[in-house]
Amino acid sequence: MEKPRRAVSRRGFLKTALAVSGVALAGGALSGCSSVSSYNAASAQAEEQVCTTYCNACMGCPLEAVVRDDNVVLTRAAEIPGATRDVKRMCARGASIPTMLVETKRVKYPMRRVKGTERGAGQWERISWDEAIADICDHIKRYQSEYGKGSVCSFTYGTTEPRNLYNLYRLENVAGFSHQNRTTDMALSESLMYTAGGYFYQSGTDTDLVQKSKAFVIWGHNPVVSWPNMWRYIADAVDNGCKLVDVDPNYNTIAQKSDLFVPVRPGTDGALALGMINYMEQNGLTADAYMQQKSCAPFLVKASDGKFLRKSDLDTSITADSGDDDFAVWDNATGALGYAKTASNPELRKSSFEVEGMTVSTSYSLLIDMVGEWTMARTAEVTDVPEDTIKRFIDIITSAGNCDIFQGYGLDHYTHGFNTISAVSALRIVGGMVPDPRSPYSMNTTGFTMQEQAAGHPTTTCQIGTFMFNDLLDTGKYTFPSATMEYGGQTVEIPGATVEQPLKMLINFGANILNSCANRNESIEAYKKFEYVVVTNVEWCDTCDMADVVLPAAMIQETVAPITMDGCLVAGEQCITPRFEAKADYEIAQLIGQGIGLGEYFAEDMETGMAHVMDTQVFNMVGMTYDALKQAKIMYVDCMPLPKYMTTTGRLQFYQEVPGPFEYYGQALNPAEVHLPVWQPPVEAWTVDAGGFQHSALSEKYPLQVIAGTRRFRVHSYYGQNPLLREMEINEPCVRMNPADAEARGIAEGDYVELYNDRGHAVAKALFSDGIRPGMLDIDRGWQASQYKSGCSQELTSKQIVDWSCPNYAYHDCLCEMRKWDGQE
Numbered sequence: 001m002e003k004p005r006r007a008v009s010r011r012g013f014l015k016t017a018l019a020v021s022g023v024a025l026a027g028g029a030l031s032g033c034s035s036v037s038s039y040n041a042a043s044a045q046a047e048e049q050v051c052t053t054y055c056n057a058c059m060g061c062p063l064e065a066v067v068r069d070d071n072v073v074l075t076r077a078a079e080i081p082g083a084t085r086d087v088k089r090m091c092a093r094g095a096s097i098p099t100m101l102v103e104t105k106r107v108k109y110p111m112r113r114v115k116g117t118e119r120g121a122g123q124w125e126r127i128s129w130d131e132a133i134a135d136i137c138d139h140i141k142r143y144q145s146e147y148g149k150g151s152v153c154s155f156t157y158g159t160t161e162p163r164n165l166y167n168l169y170r171l172e173n174v175a176g177f178s179h180q181n182r183t184t185d186m187a188l189s190e191s192l193m194y195t196a197g198g199y200f201y202q203s204g205t206d207t208d209l210v211q212k213s214k215a216f217v218i219w220g221h222n223p224v225v226s227w228p229n230m231w232r233y234i235a236d237a238v239d240n241g242c243k244l245v246d247v248d249p250n251y252n253t254i255a256q257k258s259d260l261f262v263p264v265r266p267g268t269d270g271a272l273a274l275g276m277i278n279y280m281e282q283n284g285l286t287a288d289a290y291m292q293q294k295s296c297a298p299f300l301v302k303a304s305d306g307k308f309l310r311k312s313d314l315d316t317s318i319t320a321d322s323g324d325d326d327f328a329v330w331d332n333a334t335g336a337l338g339y340a341k342t343a344s345n346p347e348l349r350k351s352s353f354e355v356e357g358m359t360v361s362t363s364y365s366l367l368i369d370m371v372g373e374w375t376m377a378r379t380a381e382v383t384d385v386p387e388d389t390i391k392r393f394i395d396i397i398t399s400a401g402n403c404d405i406f407q408g409y410g411l412d413h414y415t416h417g418f419n420t421i422s423a424v425s426a427l428r429i430v431g432g433m434v435p436d437p438r439s440p441y442s443m444n445t446t447g448f449t450m451q452e453q454a455a456g457h458p459t460t461t462c463q464i465g466t467f468m469f470n471d472l473l474d475t476g477k478y479t480f481p482s483a484t485m486e487y488g489g490q491t492v493e494i495p496g497a498t499v500e501q502p503l504k505m506l507i508n509f510g511a512n513i514l515n516s517c518a519n520r521n522e523s524i525e526a527y528k529k530f531e532y533v534v535v536t537n538v539e540w541c542d543t544c545d546m547a548d549v550v551l552p553a554a555m556i557q558e559t560v561a562p563i564t565m566d567g568c569l570v571a572g573e574q575c576i577t578p579r580f581e582a583k584a585d586y587e588i589a590q591l592i593g594q595g596i597g598l599g600e601y602f603a604e605d606m607e608t609g610m611a612h613v614m615d616t617q618v619f620n621m622v623g624m625t626y627d628a629l630k631q632a633k634i635m636y637v638d639c640m641p642l643p644k645y646m647t648t649t650g651r652l653q654f655y656q657e658v659p660g661p662f663e664y665y666g667q668a669l670n671p672a673e674v675h676l677p678v679w680q681p682p683v684e685a686w687t688v689d690a691g692g693f694q695h696s697a698l699s700e701k702y703p704l705q706v707i708a709g710t711r712r713f714r715v716h717s718y719y720g721q722n723p724l725l726r727e728m729e730i731n732e733p734c735v736r737m738n739p740a741d742a743e744a745r746g747i748a749e750g751d752y753v754e755l756y757n758d759r760g761h762a763v764a765k766a767l768f769s770d771g772i773r774p775g776m777l778d779i780d781r782g783w784q785a786s787q788y789k790s791g792c793s794q795e796l797t798s799k800q801i802v803d804w805s806c807p808n809y810a811y812h813d814c815l816c817e818m819r820k821w822d823g824q825e
Contacts, residue, residue, distance in 0.1 A: 051575040052078060052633040053557050055094035057715045058227050060565035062087075062634055063094055065557055065575040072098045072557055072575055080568055083636040085208050087566050091228045092713060096724045097557065101579060105539045105721040107552040108580035119528060119546050129581065129591075132549055136507075137595030139532045140175070143504040149176030150460075151504040157182075157511035158585050166613050167589040167602075168509050170447030172460055174593065174601045178501065179460040181663060183801075184516055187412030187808040188421055190662045194805075195425035195653050196434050197646030201406045205440045205567050205639040207233040215243040215400035219424060220269060221408020224253040226710040234406075243396050247272070248410075250778065251771035262393055265384035266705055266776065266812065267686065269411055270420035270679035273427040275379025276394055278371040280430060285398045287432025288348060294645075295429050295652040297364035298329040298346035300355065306675055308649075308657050309360055311339060327649070328355070330362070340651075363655040367426065370676050382691035397431055404433045413707070413812040415683040418805040422677035426654035434652055437642035441564050443613045450615055505532045507592075509585060510553065514542040515717045515784060518809045520794040521760050536588055539721060542785050542792075552582040559584035562610050562629060569624070569635040586610075662806040669804050682813040683800055687775060702757050702815035704741065708781035708793050717782040733764040733788050735779040737818075738772045745818055752789065752821040755779065757814075760795025763788055763821050777818065790825050 049067040053075070054060055066074040075097045077090040100106075110132035117123035127135075143151045154172040156179065158165045172179055192199050200206050210216060210233045223231045238244050238257065246258040247269065255261040264272055280286050291297035300309040309328040312318040314337075318325050329346035330353075331338030337355055340346065351365035380387045397403045405428050411420050428434050444450075448457050506527070517523040527533065527546055535547040544550045558579065561572035578584075583591075586606045593602035604612075611626040618640070619625070629635060644650035648657070659674045680693075687699040713725040735753060747753055749768045754761055755777065764779055772778055785792040797814050801807050 049575075051557075051573040052571050053575055054563055054565065054570050054572060055090070055097065056556060056563075057091075057093040057719065059229055060563065061090050061094055061229060062565065062568050062570045063090060063097075065097075067575050070576050072101055074098065078570075078634060080634060080636050081632075083567070084638065085211075085567075087207070087568065087636070089229045089232065092725060092728065093715070093719055096719065096722050097555075099724045100538075100719070100722055101555055101557060101576070103539070103722060106579065107537055107540055107544065107550055107582070109552060110581065111550045113548050119533075119548075120524075122545070124550075127549075129583070132551060133591045133595050136534055136549060136592060139505055140592070140596050143532075144176070147502045147504055150178040150501045152507065153178040153180050153503055153505065154507045154509065155180040155511055155513060156509045158509055165445055165585075166447055166609055167586040167606075168447070169445065170601060171589040171593050173447055174458045174598050175596060176458060177460055177507070178503065180506070181807070183807045183809050185409050185412060185808075186662070186806045187417035187803060188407065188409055190806050191412070191418045191421035191425065192407070194647070194656060195422055195429070197437060197652075198439060200404070200435060201230065205438070206435065207566070209404070209435050210234055210406075211237050211240070213237050213242050213402050213404060215245065215396050215403035217245040217247065217397065217403070217405040218254050218258075219247040219405050219407050220410035221406075222248070222252050222254050222710065223406070223408075224257075225712040226408075226715075228712065243400050245393060245396055247393075249773045249776060255771070260389070260392060260396060262385055262389055263773070265382070265688075265690075266707070266773070267414045267420075267682040268383040268679070270416070270423035270677065271374065271379060271691070272383045272385060272390070273420075273423040274371045274677070274679055275374040275376065275383070276390065277367070277427055277430050278374045278379075279376055279390070279394060280398065281368055281371070285394065286430050290432035291348060291364065291429065292346050294434075295364075296327075296649055296655050297348050297362065297367075297429075298343075299327045299340065299363050299649070299655075300329060300360040301363050301366060301655070301657075303352070303359040303361065306657070306672060308363075309355065309358065313358075314356060328360075367430075367654055367676055370678070378691050382693070384690075397433070403431070404428065404435065410707075410812065412808055413810060414685070415800060415802045415810045415813050416680050417808055417810065418803045419674075419677045419679065422654070423679060426677055429652045429654050437645045438639045439642055439646070440567070440639050441569065441618060441637050442616070443562065443564055443619075444616050445613075449612050450617070503530065505534075506530045507534045507536075508543055508547075509536050509588075510538075512537070512541040512543050512717045514546055515782065515794065518794060518797040518799045518811060519759055520785075520792055520797075522799070536585070538582075541717060545785075551588060552580060553588070554578040554582040554584045558582060559586070560606060560610055562613055562626060564637075567636060567638045569629050569637055571630050571633045573630075573633070659804070661804060674804055682810070683802060684798065685813045685815050687815075696815075698815055702817050704755075704775060704777055704816050704818055705812070706735075706755055706777040706779055706793075706796055706814050706816045707812040708797075709736070709778040711780055711782070714782050717784060720782045720784065720787075730765070730767075733762070733780050733783040733793070734767050735762075735764040735777050735818075736767045736769045736772050737777050738770065738774045739768045740774050741777075741818070742766060742768060745820070747818070747820050752823075753818050754791070754821045755793075755796060755816045755818050757796055757816040759798060760791060762791040762793045762795060764793075777816070789821075 051065045051067055053063050053065045055063055062078040063075050064078045065072045075094055077088045080087050109126045110129055111124045112127045114123040114125050140152050154177045156165060156168045156172055158168055216234060216237060244258045245260045246254040247262040247264055249264060249266040251261060302309050310325050312320045312325045326339035326341050329338050329340050329343050330350050331343035331345060332347050333345040348362055348364045351361035352359060376387050380390060405424060407421055407424055411417060446453060514523060533547045534549045535544050536551040536553045537544060538553050538555055556572060557575040560574050563570050563572055584606060586609055590602040614626040645652055647653050656675055659671050684696055684698055685705040686696045687703060689695050713729050714720045719725055747766050749766055751766045752763055753766045754763050779793045796816050797811050800810060
């Protein structure tokens, strides 16, 4: 695709884009970042309609769309009737939606790669929807007939249904497609579910807790730019006297506002957390009463198998599935064995003692033993954080009162990310910081009605992690690894290595896989092994370039899409007619389902389908229906208090009784090694000898660690081609670096530099910042490959997957070297 030209002005762009979409703009000045602020007399007299909609960029914000002549001319923060906290908000991303609706990068019509041309060559022809659906369905039926249902794979992320995906999930299940799992940001969500049973601060329903905090820690991300509407609540708390701590390798905008900046060596966050736990234990700073009541800390663990001792182990009249099978503890009040529900003073620190012939220890005593190696001196050496800073950090979180830690996705962008997040979660538990359990109201995302779920329904053929497509490079098939493992108390048989599934076709709904996947060059070669690729998206992107057929998806404002966000239920009205020939995800899935002979599952229109989205047990209990929501447009429901944490024990868990992977991909798993969080250095991006860990051999060739940082006016690649937002920041890929690293390589600020390693390269403009840690580079995240002068940041990253819990791209575990660019491709 042609490299981008110099950006046109906002006025010039709007004139062109609005003309293309059929909007008349006569006279008047353009001002603001998303709206026409003055109109001529004719447009001022046009009928105005205000619709309820939302922005799906990050947290999700309820919005109002002002519509004239079937065009969104303005978006603004919506009023939230009955809200008990201030949830009215909008940032520049939401304000730019009117431009997104008409911008020239939108996919306008069904497009097909010209027969005989190579993928990525940019040779396209426009076709009709009928032609596109017929072509897609013919391929699905042929491949499934010849190679099995699972030979067609779908990656289902959604464009107009990003929070419910109802019909997309329905399609892949009833059609029996293979499902390509996400491999991005999984360690954070899965570790938090394992340890705390909830995300806290990720769903936006916990902002009231932030405002009540006396100390708040932001660890591993920068919500000022990535979650701007969460930052407002943190800023309010700071204004009210809350102590703010920022833990990050680089000094950023959060650090500027913090009472304490903790400059941790990249990838050592887990070591820091474990060292802090050890110091708190040694100095009597742990929240013992909290752990007794809310965590697994007093549960007795059997030395024989690492499992918790239960009443059913001691009383044969109690069955494991009965409600009476309580966890055994040692009750100091009675000096005897007791049970968690009734013991008044359960012991936390008793180890290796006998109970009816079994050797047991409290789970907390096992944690104490494990963190004992993390002395303050060793923690400081590994993390490169001075001892005094670590002690001040501990003092803030243990003396301030109401405190918590907001973990970010940066922590899971390293190998061993699951354990890193588990270690920080353990610190939260030991310090008594995790809030009481609560949950947002959730909609039905299964793709099936409650009656269909109860009766049983078809399911996908297999779950495939993105990185597993490496197998396609050699075989054109996905080989299921063989294993027998204990998982959740059950023996799970995994199909043997002789079971192979050819993968012939990929349908990508809404995601930009080839912009987010690691090791882009290798990934492109893997995707070429698919004989047929379909991409559905709102705007033309890297993944569209590699498709055979591209379908234009509607934006949220062009369809109906109820959603739950930040304590609100939002109807998501259709504001305007879809631009060009775009269709909603729901309708696209319906057309494909009908075209492959599954019309019985796809007979309902979208309004009926969205009614099913709100047909849940919880909504039914409170009498909430889709019709009622449409009438109200927005309802404030806050969140649901829960009687216990949504973990396997109902309590907070730093100890995993029966650790098992969320997704099995053939990885080695020894449960005895992963009951408790441990820390290991990054596999690649470890450039020092410290704490008994030797630097990686690759660091001698490539001494610089490169990370891809978030930016204020984009969410990954989404919004990255919006011309109004591009005017608000540098309109090309940049890499931020410490001046010392630049000087050592003869680089001046503003030079174009090439970052390179054995996997690929990326050319970006050099920007200097003393806040960037020496030896690190921070390149912009989310630019399309066509927006680079050469290469792409994801060419540098690798697909190394070593986490026992789940496949998870370790984007930041990446080394490179840098030189001034010579202008050659």
